[in-house]
Amino acid sequence: MFQPSPWRADFPAIAALQRQHQTYLDSAATTQKPQALLDALSHYYGHGAANVHRAQHLPGALATQAFETSRDKVAAWLNAADSRQIIFTHGATSALNLLAYGLEHRFEAGDEIAVSALEHHANLLPWQQLARRRNLRLVVLPLDADGRIDLDQALQLIGPRTRVLAVSQLSNVLGTWQPLPALLAHARAQGALTVVDGAQGVVHGRHDVQQLGCDFYVFSSHKLYGPEGVGVLYGRSQALERLHHWQFGGEMVQLAEYQSASFRPAPLGFEAGTPPIAGVIGLGATLDYLASLDAQALEAHETSLHQHLLRGLRDRDGVRILGKPQAALASFVIEGVHNADIAHLLTEQGIAVRAGHHCAMPLLRDLGLEGAIRVSLGLYNDSDDLQRFFEALDQGLELLR
Amino acid sequence: MSLPDQARQALEAFEQGKGWEQRARLLMQWGDRLEPLDETEKTEANRVHGCESLVWLVAEQVEGLWRFKASSDARLLRGLLALLLVRVQGLASEELAGLDLREWFTQLGLERQLSPSRSNGLHAVLQRMAELASNR
Ligand SMILES: Cc1ncc(COP(=O)(O)O)c(C=O)c1O
Numbered sequence: 001m002f003q004p005s006p007w008r009a010d011f012p013a014i015a016a017l018q019r020q021h022q023t024y025l026d027s028a029a030t031t032q033k034p035q036a037l038l039d040a041l042s043h044y045y046g047h048g049a050a051n052v053h054r055a056q057h058l059p060g061a062l063a064t065q066a067f068e069t070s071r072d073k074v075a076a077w078l079n080a081a082d083s084r085q086i087i088f089t090h091g092a093t094s095a096l097n098l099l100a101y102g103l104e105h106r107f108e109a110g111d112e113i114a115v116s117a118l119e120h121h122a123n124l125l126p127w128q129q130l131a132r133r134r135n136l137r138l139v140v141l142p143l144d145a146d147g148r149i150d151l152d153q154a155l156q157l158i159g160p161r162t163r164v165l166a167v168s169q170l171s172n173v174l175g176t177w178q179p180l181p182a183l184l185a186h187a188r189a190q191g192a193l194t195v196v197d198g199a200q201g202v203v204h205g206r207h208d209v210q211q212l213g214c215d216f217y218v219f220s221s222h223k224l225y226g227p228e229g230v231g232v233l234y235g236r237s238q239a240l241e242r243l244h245h246w247q248f249g250g251e252m253v254q255l256a257e258y259q260s261a262s263f264r265p266a267p268l269g270f271e272a273g274t275p276p277i278a279g280v281i282g283l284g285a286t287l288d289y290l291a292s293l294d295a296q297a298l299e300a301h302e303t304s305l306h307q308h309l310l311r312g313l314r315d316r317d318g319v320r321i322l323g324k325p326q327a328a329l330a331s332f333v334i335e336g337v338h339n340a341d342i343a344h345l346l347t348e349q350g351i352a353v354r355a356g357h358h359c360a361m362p363l364l365r366d367l368g369l370e371g372a373i374r375v376s377l378g379l380y381n382d383s384d385d386l387q388r389f390f391e392a393l394d395q396g397l398e399l400l401r
Numbered sequence: 402m403s404l405p406d407q408a409r410q411a412l413e414a415f416e417q418g419k420g421w422e423q424r425a426r427l428l429m430q431w432g433d434r435l436e437p438l439d440e441t442e443k444t445e446a447n448r449v450h451g452c453e454s455l456v457w458l459v460a461e462q463v464e465g466l467w468r469f470k471a472s473s474d475a476r477l478l479r480g481l482l483a484l485l486l487v488r489v490q491g492l493a494s495e496e497l498a499g500l501d502l503r504e505w506f507t508q509l510g511l512e513r514q515l516s517p518s519r520s521n522g523l524h525a526v527l528q529r530m531a532e533l534a535s536n537r
Contacts, residue, residue, distance in 0.1 A: 338474060348421035370453070
């Protein structure tokens with residue numbers, strides 16, 4: 001039965017891609033953008049760009065107002081108590097690097113950082129490098145067979161020496177939700193700060209950072225149907241106070257002399273230099289658009305498409321799905337067939353999916369794989385997209401076998 | 402510069418190959434003709450990195466002329482490597498350096514396989530060849 005997406009027409013690029021015979025199933029890498037975002041960018045650039053927080057003139061005041069309104073919208077989206085808890089960065093990666101540098105002073109040799117075995121390089125390497133700089137132990141929490149952090153083992157491994165726990169909310173390779181409530185509660189009880197990489201999780205459903213109980217929550221605008229070049233770092237107020245400044249320059253400073261300076265608190269103290277103004281305004285417009293959608297209908301649509309994807313993969317001989325995906329995506333390999341060959345033939349047929357290690361090389365190695373194919377869904381996908389994918393997969397396999 | 406015989410054959414076959422299926426079949430056929438590598442040649446030094454699949458390029462010069470062998474664990478990539486080798490086998494360094502390999506793949510209708518965003522590795526193999534040609 002055909003399952004349309006009622007929101008497909010809101011994304012002009014989907015029709016454009018279709019005219020080029022491209023079926024876009026790579027939304028976990030980045031998403032297409034709603035018309036509301038294009039309009040906001042065009043309005044901002046068409047009506048007068050200006051720098052924020054410094055100019056006394058009218059265009060500067062308008063830009064600053066729009067920029068700060070976006071901060072309010074992000075705070076509302078995450079249910080943060082106060083907009084001052086929202087720091088704009090250049091992406092999830094730069095937010096995580098900010099944390100790894102901003103918290104560096106809190107570590108002593110021998111302290112521990114806990115991450116999971118499924119982290120994206122963005123939530124692994126900043127901590128790994130911090131551990132190397134400071135002689136810390138990086139503790140890697142193992143996974144269970146379904147691709148979720150093994151709670152029993154994790155609760156053993158997170159102890160009094162753990163200063164930071166940094167974990168993904170939703171895996172970008174396995175599509176599994178991680179058992180955050182138990183992990184975060186335990187880590188906090190041990191006195192550790194908690195960091196949630198919400199890069200994938202934020203795109204599916206609404207998440208309340210106060211309820212989640214994390215110290216920091218990070219995501220990238222471009223995966224949430226917003227523009228790239230913008231990231232968000234939410235921090236609990238007491239946790240933000242612990243951060244040391246890390247990048248220095250204009251706008252983040254209170255008083256500067258030749259030999260010394262004092263810095264502003266969050267958020268501006270962590271937004272050195274001219275921020276991506278249009279991008280931040282665009283993210284605000286995207287959130288307005290997303291907030292206007294029927295959340296229940298959206299969830300039902302995504303769940304049903306995801307089920308369709310899993311069913312189709314399971315129906316095919318030799319397909320091995322990695323882990324037990326619960327949302328948004330599925331990664332798989334095919335027995336006796338190199339994933340580069342499948343990727344090649346899918347590309348030839350206009351199916352845009354990702355092949356490779358998905359920026360999680362250690363995870364793929366743990367699974368004994370060189371790479372995998374990942375199909376990921378956005379709210380604009382419909383069942384015909386999946387049908388085209390499956391037909392292309394069958395044709396490709398027929399040719400290869 | 403006239404085309405080597407095998408390259409001429411490849412060109413004729415691919416010019417007639419219509420549609421993605423036909424071209425994929427041809428690629429697999431050409432890949433099957435690739436001279437296999439000895440296990441001893443699959444060394445780290447011969448690995449071409451920057452590819453999602455394993456790719457090896459073995460290069461030697463005999464009396465000033467290049468002799469290449471190549472392989473991969475991915476089938477379609479083996480086909481692309483075969484098409485590359487038939488074009489460059491037996492060239493001198495100056496000839497190799499002067500050769501527009503992008504043009505060669507364009508003639509075959511395979512130019513999209515060369516894009517740096519493609520993780521198939523052909524791009525990285527061409528870079529390695531260019532380095533070899535300019536170093537000696
Ligand atoms: C789970 C996860 N974390 C972090 C990132 C990094 O995001 P960005 O490249 O936008 O900084 C990604 C992007 O692929 C991701 O999937």
